[in-house]
Amino acid sequence: MAVINPYQTYQDNSVNTATPAELTLMLYNGCIKFIGQAKKAISEKNIEEKHINISKAQNIINELIVTLNMDIDISTEMKRLYDFINQRLIEANIKNELKLLEEAEGFVIEFRDTWKEVIIINRKRQHAQGGLV
Template sequence: MSAAQNMNVYLNNHYEGMTPEKLIHMLYQGALKHLGFARQGLIEKDPKKRGEHLGKVISIISELNTSINPEVNDESTQFLRGLYASMLAELPKVSITNDVKTIDITCSYLKKLNEIWENEVLNNKGKKAGVKANNSGASQPTYGNRYSSGNVIDPKSIFA
């Protein structure tokens, strides 16, 4: 097995053992990290750095958007989809406009979403409606519903 194949096996095993909640958290953290690098590339007038990291952020936000449970369509889910769609519409424009403000606004939204995710999902796992008992009586997370239901995010108070 080559070194690249070994690395792929390692990474697959590493991420397969993680909960969906932890993976979403890692996506938020990765998006914030790459937004910082994209901002740095913008300030340093380094189009390669800016472009590479903006592309990664856009991919991560797309993944976050597709991870929303499509069967849930409540107010908070609609808000979250709209927020991600707005980010996905505005971030590509940064390559043309060189507008740091767009990156800063996106960063503030993602920081707030990450904070909510940490407080409401990671720190309260099993304490709220996001966990249900299966037929054997054991608890299991209802990831899809938790991520996209009103139990986690109140769209009126998110960015107040």
């Protein structure tokens, strides 16, 4: 008989019921988490763990890139910024430099915080208009 992990079930349900905006927020949070784990791995000189976590962060940045709506003007700028973050992650992976990871992390944190504000503003607007939150 299979053992059911309630935490995994909760996570699966969270992802399956999240709005596109909430999924983007989850991606930002995941990227920040993996960069943090990579920073820890560098400080512990654990090269394999560093590489794994930087690769996960890069995968998230790549997902953010492919989901951009290029019909919207700001998407071109966002793609450039995501490419810059990706380049910093690559360099950090090659050079084992915390400074490069911290630079990438700073951008992702800023994007995440801005995205949170957008979600809050949209929810308030929908609520004011009598829509569902």
